[in-house]
Amino acid sequence: MTVSAVFVSFSAPYQAHDHESASVDLDALAGCLSSSACLVTQTTSGLIIGMLLFLVAVGLTLIFGVLKIVNFSHGAFYMFGAYFAMTAYQLTGSFALAMLAGAAGTAILGLIFERVFMSRVYGADVLMQLLVCYAFVLIFDDVVRIIWGPEFKSMGMPSAFQVMPLFIAGGVVPPYYLLLIGVALVVAIVLGIGLSRSRIGKVVRAAAHNPGMVSALGINTGLIYGGVFALGGMLAGLAGALAAPVRSLTPGMGFSVLIESFIVTVIGGMGSILGALIGALLLGLIRSFGSLGFPLFTEGLMYLFMVIVLVSKPTGLFGKEAA
Amino acid sequence: MTELEAGRAQRLAPVRSGAALQRYRDVLIALIAFAVLACLPLLSGSKALLDFIIRCSAYGLFATSLNLLVGYTGLTSFGHGMFFGLGAYSFGLIMQRLGVPIPVAFVATLAITAVVAAVIGAICVRLKEIYFAFVTLAFQMLIHSMILSWASFTGGDQGLRGGIPRPVFLGIDLANHVHLYVASCALLILGLLAMRQIAQSPFGYTLRMVRDNAARASFLGIDVWRAKLTVFVLAALFASMGGMVMALFVSGAYPEFAYWTISGEGIFINMLGGVSTFLGPMVGTVLLLLLNDTVTRFTEYHGIVLGVVILFFALGLRKGLLDFVAEWFAHRRDAGEGR
Numbered sequence: 118m119t120v121s122a123v124f125v126s127f128s129a130p131y132q133a134h135d136h137e138s139a140s141v142d143l144d145a146l147a148g149c150l151s152s153s154a155c156l157v158t159q160t161t162s163g164l165i166i167g168m169l170l171f172l173v174a175v176g177l178t179l180i181f182g183v184l185k186i187v188n189f190s191h192g193a194f195y196m197f198g199a200y201f202a203m204t205a206y207q208l209t210g211s212f213a214l215a216m217l218a219g220a221a222g223t224a225i226l227g228l229i230f231e232r233v234f235m236s237r238v239y240g241a242d243v244l245m246q247l248l249v250c251y252a253f254v255l256i257f258d259d260v261v262r263i264i265w266g267p268e269f270k271s272m273g274m275p276s277a278f279q280v281m282p283l284f285i286a287g288g289v290v291p292p293y294y295l296l297l298i299g300v301a302l303v304v305a306i307v308l309g310i311g312l313s314r315s316r317i318g319k320v321v322r323a324a325a326h327n328p329g330m331v332s333a334l335g336i337n338t339g340l341i342y343g344g345v346f347a348l349g350g351m352l353a354g355l356a357g358a359l360a361a362p363v364r365s366l367t368p369g370m371g372f373s374v375l376i377e378s379f380i381v382t383v384i385g386g387m388g389s390i391l392g393a394l395i396g397a398l399l400l401g402l403i404r405s406f407g408s409l410g411f412p413l414f415t416e417g418l419m420y421l422f423m424v425i426v427l428v429s430k431p432t433g434l435f436g437k438e439a440a
Numbered sequence: 441m442t443e444l445e446a447g448r449a450q451r452l453a454p455v456r457s458g459a460a461l462q463r464y465r466d467v468l469i470a471l472i473a474f475a476v477l478a479c480l481p482l483l484s485g486s487k488a489l490l491d492f493i494i495r496c497s498a499y500g501l502f503a504t505s506l507n508l509l510v511g512y513t514g515l516t517s518f519g520h521g522m523f524f525g526l527g528a529y530s531f532g533l534i535m536q537r538l539g540v541p542i543p544v545a546f547v548a549t550l551a552i553t554a555v556v557a558a559v560i561g562a563i564c565v566r567l568k569e570i571y572f573a574f575v576t577l578a579f580q581m582l583i584h585s586m587i588l589s590w591a592s593f594t595g596g597d598q599g600l601r602g603g604i605p606r607p608v609f610l611g612i613d614l615a616n617h618v619h620l621y622v623a624s625c626a627l628l629i630l631g632l633l634a635m636r637q638i639a640q641s642p643f644g645y646t647l648r649m650v651r652d653n654a655a656r657a658s659f660l661g662i663d664v665w666r667a668k669l670t671v672f673v674l675a676a677l678f679a680s681m682g683g684m685v686m687a688l689f690v691s692g693a694y695p696e697f698a699y700w701t702i703s704g705e706g707i708f709i710n711m712l713g714g715v716s717t718f719l720g721p722m723v724g725t726v727l728l729l730l731l732n733d734t735v736t737r738f739t740e741y742h743g744i745v746l747g748v749v750i751l752f753f754a755l756g757l758r759k760g761l762l763d764f765v766a767e768w769f770a771h772r773r774d775a776g777e778g779r
Contacts, residue, residue: 187570234751234755237755238754238755241758243516243569243570244510244516244707244710244711245711245754245758247707248707248708248711248750248753248754249750249751249754249755251704251708251750252746252747252748252750252751252754253747254747255743255744255746255747255750256743256744256747256748258743259741259742259743259744259747260744262741262743263741376581376700379574379577380578383571383574383578387570411589413588413589413591413596414585414586414589416581416585416588417581417582417585417586417589420578420579420581420582420585421582423574423575423578424563424575424578424579424582427567427571427574427575427578428563428575431566431567431568431571431575432571
C-alpha cells in the first residue's frame with residue numbers, strides 16, 4: 118500500500134490496522150526464543166548494548182548522586198572518548214593506548230568542565246544547569262565536526278581481536294564482546310566496593326549526604342566534586358573508546374546514548390550503581406529481543422518500560438526515597 | 441482564622457476592580473498588537489518577514505503555554521512538545537482524511553488534545569520535580585515512536601506528506617499567504633490573551649501558590665492534583681494550537697514536531713526570554729528564531745555560536761532577557777524613590 122493510496126482512501130484506518138500488525142512480528146520472537154543459537158546471539162548483543170550503556174549511565178548516576186546535577190552533556194564525553202581512542206589508535210596502532218587515551222582524555226575534560234563551568238551553577242535553578250549542559254552539547258558537537266569532520270568515521274577492529282568468533286551453544290560470540298562485558302563487570306565491582314569500603318568512597322558518600330559538614334571537617338569538597346565529575350566523564354569516555362571498534366563515529370553520536378542512559382538511570386534509580394547495572398542490562402535485552410518482535414517499536418518499548426517503572430515506583434527500581 | 445478572613449475581606453474589593461482594569465488594558469494591547477501585525481503586509485511585501493512572524497506565532501504559542509507550566513506552576517515539563525506534534529498530526533490527518541472545514545478540524549484537534557493530555561497528565565502530575573520531567577519526556581518519546589512505527593497512518597519517518605488541504609471557509613483562504621499570515625497572527629493574539637487571562641485569574645494565582653508552597657495550598661483546601669492537571673491540559677491545548685499553525689505553515693507534519701528537541705527548544709526559549717514575565721517566552725521565541733536564522737546564514741557551525749549565546753545567558757545574566765530588563769527597571773525605580 119503506497120502512501121498516496123492511504124491519503125485518498127476513507128477505509129484507510131482498517132487497512133492501516135492490517136498494516137500495523139506487520140510491524141509486530143511475534144513469530145520471529147517466538148522462533149528465536151525456541152532456538153538456543155538465536156537465544157545466545159541475541160542475549161550477547163543485548164549484553165553488549167547493556168554493558169556500554171551501563172558505563173555511560175553509571176557516570177551519570179554518580180554525578181547526580183554526589184553533585185545533584187543532571188549532566189545533560191554526558192553523551193558528549195562518550196563521543197569524545199570514541200574520537201580520542203580512534204585518533205590514538207591511528208597514531209600509535211596500540212589498542213591499549215587507544216583505550217587509555219579515551220579514558221584519560223575525557224577525565225581531564227570532565228575535570229576542566231566541572232571546575233570552570235558547572236561549579237558556577239551549583240545551587241542555581243535546575244533549568245540553568247540544564248541550559249549550561251545544553252550549550253556544551255551544541256558546542257562539543259561542532260568542535261568534533263571541526264576537528265574530525267562531519268562524515269562517519271570508523272576505527273576498525275584491532276588485529277588482536279580479528280580472530281575466529283567463539284561458538285557457544287550454536288550462537289556466534291566475537292571475542293571482543295567478551296572483553297567488553299569483562300571490562301564493564303570489573304568497573305561495576307571496583308566502583309561498588311570502592312564506594313562502600315574505601316576511605317575515599319566514604320568521603321564521597323558523606324559529601325553527597327552533607328557537603329557542608331564534610332567541608333567543615335577540613336575536606337576539600339570542590340576537589341571531590343571535580344573528581345567525581347572527572348570519574349563520570351572518564352567512564353563515559355571509556356564506553357565510547359570501547360564502542361569505537363564496533364560502532365561508527367559521528368558528531369552527535371552521544372545523543373542517543375545519552376537519552377538511553379537517562380532511561381537506565383531513571384529505571385534503576387538515580388544515584389544507585391546496582392540500579393544502573395540492572396537497568397542497563399534490562400534495556401539492552403529489551404532492545405535486542407524487542408528488535409525481533411517489534412522491529413519498528415523497539416524504542417517505544419524502552420519508553421513504555423520507563424513510564425511503567427516511573428508510575429509504579431517514581432524513584433526507580435533501586436532508588437531510595439527522596440530525602 | 442478570623443483575622444485572615446478579615447484581611448481577605450478588606451483586600452478583595454480593590455483587587456477585583458484592579459483586575460477588571462487590567463483586563464481592559466490587556467484586551468486593548470492585544471487589539472493594537474493585532475492591528476499592527478495585520479497592517480504589516482500593506483507596508484512590506486517581504487514574504488520572508490511574514491514567514492518569520494508565522495513561525496514566531498507557532499513557537500510563541502507553544503513556548504508561552506509551556507511557561508504556564510514552568511513559570512507559573514513550577515512543573516518543569518520535558519515533554520510539552522508532544523502536544524505540539526499531536527496538534528500538527530491530528531489537524532493534518534483530520535484535514536487529509538475527512539475533508540471537513542478548517543474550524544471543525546481545529547476544534548476536533550483541540551478535543552483530541554484535551555483527552556490525551558488529561559490521560560497523560562493524570563499519570564504525570566502525581567510525580568514531583570525531576571521525575572515529572574522524566575516521565576513527560578518518556579511520554580513524548582513514546583508518542584514519537586508511535587508516529588514513527590505506525591507508518592501507514594502517520595507516514596512514519598517521512599512525515600505527513602502530500603500537503604494539507606486548505607478549503608476556503610467564509611472567504612478565508614489559508615492557501616493564500618497573506619490570509620494564512622493574518623490567521624496565524626489572530627490565533628497568536630487570541631491564544632496569548634486567553635493565557636494572560638488564565639495567568640491573572642484567581643486560578644492563575646492558585647497555580648503560583650502551588651508552585652511556591654504546595655503543602656500550604658493543600659492546607660487551604662486547594663486540590664493540588666486537580667489544579668496541576670487543569671493547567672497541564674490547558675497548556676497542552678495552546679501547544680496544540682501552535683502545532684496546528686505550524687502544520688498549516690509547512691502544509692504537513694513531521695516526526696521532528698513530536699521529538700523531544702522541540703520540548704528542549706521550548707525550555708530554552710523560556711530561559712532566553714525569562715519565565716517571570718508573561719511576555720518573556722514571546723521575546724525568547726523571537727530571539728531564538730532570529731538567532732537561528734542569522735547564524736545559519738553566516739556559518740555552518742551554528743552550534744558553537746548558539747552555545748556561546750546560551751552560556752552568556754546562563755552564566756552571565758543568570759536569567760532571561762525580559763526578566764533581566766524588568767529587574768533592572770525595578771532597581772532603577774527603587775533607587776529613584778530612595779533619593
